[in-house]
Amino acid sequence: MNRPASKISDRETLINQLRDLLGERTSTSPSVLEQHGRGESWHPVQAPDAVCFAHSTEEVAAIVKLCAASATPVIAFGTGTSLEGQVQAVNGGICIDLSQMNQILEVNNEDMDCRVQAGVTRRELNQYLHDTGLFFPIDPGANTSIGGMTATRASGTNAVRYGTMRENVLGLTVVTANGDIIKTGTRARKSSAGYDLTRLFVGSEGTLGVITEISLRLHGLCESISAAIVNFPDVRSAAEATIMTIQMGIPVARIEILDSAYIKAINAYSKTDYPELDTLFLEFHGTSAGVAEQVQMFDEISQEFGATGFQWAEKEEDRKKLWRARHDAYYAGLAVHPGHRGYVTDVCVPISRLADCIAETQADIAASGLFAPVIGHVGDGNFHSTMFIDPDDDAMFEKALEVDRRMVQRAIDMGGTCTGEHGIGMGKLKHMRNEHGDGAVETMQAIKLALDPQNIMNPGKVVDC
Numbered sequence: 001m002n003r004p005a006s007k008i009s010d011r012e013t014l015i016n017q018l019r020d021l022l023g024e025r026t027s028t029s030p031s032v033l034e035q036h037g038r039g040e041s042w043h044p045v046q047a048p049d050a051v052c053f054a055h056s057t058e059e060v061a062a063i064v065k066l067c068a069a070s071a072t073p074v075i076a077f078g079t080g081t082s083l084e085g086q087v088q089a090v091n092g093g094i095c096i097d098l099s100q101m102n103q104i105l106e107v108n109n110e111d112m113d114c115r116v117q118a119g120v121t122r123r124e125l126n127q128y129l130h131d132t133g134l135f136f137p138i139d140p141g142a143n144t145s146i147g148g149m150t151a152t153r154a155s156g157t158n159a160v161r162y163g164t165m166r167e168n169v170l171g172l173t174v175v176t177a178n179g180d181i182i183k184t185g186t187r188a189r190k191s192s193a194g195y196d197l198t199r200l201f202v203g204s205e206g207t208l209g210v211i212t213e214i215s216l217r218l219h220g221l222c223e224s225i226s227a228a229i230v231n232f233p234d235v236r237s238a239a240e241a242t243i244m245t246i247q248m249g250i251p252v253a254r255i256e257i258l259d260s261a262y263i264k265a266i267n268a269y270s271k272t273d274y275p276e277l278d279t280l281f282l283e284f285h286g287t288s289a290g291v292a293e294q295v296q297m298f299d300e301i302s303q304e305f306g307a308t309g310f311q312w313a314e315k316e317e318d319r320k321k322l323w324r325a326r327h328d329a330y331y332a333g334l335a336v337h338p339g340h341r342g343y344v345t346d347v348c349v350p351i352s353r354l355a356d357c358i359a360e361t362q363a364d365i366a367a368s369g370l371f372a373p374v375i376g377h378v379g380d381g382n383f384h385s386t387m388f389i390d391p392d393d394d395a396m397f398e399k400a401l402e403v404d405r406r407m408v409q410r411a412i413d414m415g416g417t418c419t420g421e422h423g424i425g426m427g428k429l430k431h432m433r434n435e436h437g438d439g440a441v442e443t444m445q446a447i448k449l450a451l452d453p454q455n456i457m458n459p460g461k462v463v464d465c
Contacts, residue, residue: 010070011092015050017066018094025053036075036095039082040142040330042341042391043427048075048089053097057173057181057212060096064210065179067094071454074177076206078119078148083344084425086152086205090460096210098147104128105213112218113170113187118147118211125216134218137162140421141327147211152423153203157326160246160379161253161285162219164421169202173213177452187215200447205423206458208451222285225253226295227319230302231277231309235259235362235374238280239355241305242378246351250297252379254283259362261373262329269332270325275309280378281326283319329375333388336371340388343400347411348382348420357414358383361407368403370396382420409434424462432463 018026027033028050037047049072054060067074073093080087089095101117104125108114109132116125123143125136138149140156148154150172155164162168171185184197201208232238238257245252257280258266264276280302284294299310313319330342349357358374365372365385376383385407387400408418408431418431433441444463449455455465 011049011072014066014070014072014094018050018052018063021062021066022052022054022059025055027051027053035080036077036087036097037089039080039085039087040342041083041085041427042343042389042397043085043088046088046090047092048073048095049092051077051095051097053100054212055100057101057175060098060175060210060212061179061181063094063096064175064177067456068178068454071456073456073459074206074210075458076118076147076151076210078145078151079121079143081142081144082148082152082425083346083422084419084427086423086425086458086461088426088460090426093456098210098212099145101147101212107132107134107218108187109134111187112220113215114218115213115215116146117213118145118150120146122146122149129218133221135221136168136216137219138165138168141330146214146216150202150211150214151205153421155377155380155382155421157254157256157283157323157377159377159382159421160255161251166199166202168217169198169214170217171215172198172201172211174201174209174211176209177454177457182209185215189217203423205425205461207448207462208457210457222287224288224291225283225285225314225319226291227254227281227283227313227322228295229274229309229311229322230280230282230307231275232280232302233278233306235278236355236359237305237307238278239358239378241302241307242280243351243354244301244304245298246379248297248301250294250301251286252282252294252298253285254281255377255379256281256326257358257374257376257378257383258326258329259374261371262333262375265332265336265373266325266329269335270328272325274311274325277309281322283323329373330386333371333373333386337388337390339390341391343387343389343397343404344422345385345387345404345407346382346419346422347384347407347416348380349411349414349416351381353414353416354378354381354383357410357416360410361385364403364406368399370399370403372400372403377420380420381416426460429460429462429464
């Protein structure tokens, strides 16, 4: 995009002001700009004009005030693991990198909560909590920042038992579009005091403000943890076993599905030797007696659907190996066709429709000829098909777009959603009116423009304005 000369001059003036504020922590290095202009998906790089590495909420506020004075876009950046183009600078602008805001500010053991800066990653937090008997359960796979997880309303493998970021965020510190600093929520476990601003900002993807601090609910470590992988004759059988497990009220902590194509890729990439069959990865938390009961109940259910090849992992190192293989699935898929990029889909349906949605999606993929294995957090009806595509093959890309469009429509027709955890960004913007209707989207637009009248906060994402 060619910008008018006056706009270029404004940006140059702004960058000089930011250098006066932050010194060398304002960068215009081409490699830094490129790194901050993309996530981990197929979306092309759209680089900002400069990247500012903030160290405090007050610095973020000062940066935003300078940007607001010249109506310059502001894009918050955590670890760059987003999958729907959330960090792309569609109109240029200033990227605020929060990764150096990585302080754990307080941990309240008795109340089982903590407060962290946005750049703290989930692994850093759990390492810090290691000797407290507490842990933070949200696990989207990548070592993402807490700020990014909050902004995208992330969930992951543990959501079936512990919920998503929506259920685990108690309060926030946010820099608004005019550079003001506000705090939402309290450490109390419930409140009916006014509008729920915390939930408004959770999942807003930086379009309403920049989240700089987060207060989180923590959970106690369990006495006993047991993990397993179980093979099934087909994906429908695995999904049906999952449905019955949830309907029977078994408090499984994780229940993940991987089809045989993904298992084969994982074996090659992670040097594992799992049977190359459609598979559930599971984990049970509780007391020793409680876990034993959960395992027995699941065993009985799964046998009804042809389950075989149970492999159990109770030692911590064995469980970590099992889940590391699961979390490496995306990179294992990329390794099958070097040079391809992942077009990651992400739908969620009511649990009773899960088997139908996965089976119909698999049939659609087979007809397309794409390499697009299925994986999912099926305990809450959320699954993905990652279509690995050649970025230079326009026909393959169009085919992936059509499969994605049909997958989303199928989910919506079943009472589901176009995204269970990846968010909207710009990748799913096209589905918003179909899912929510004109009235709901226009209400979102009104909220956006009320809080960000200049449309400078991560423009081009979540809603069109």
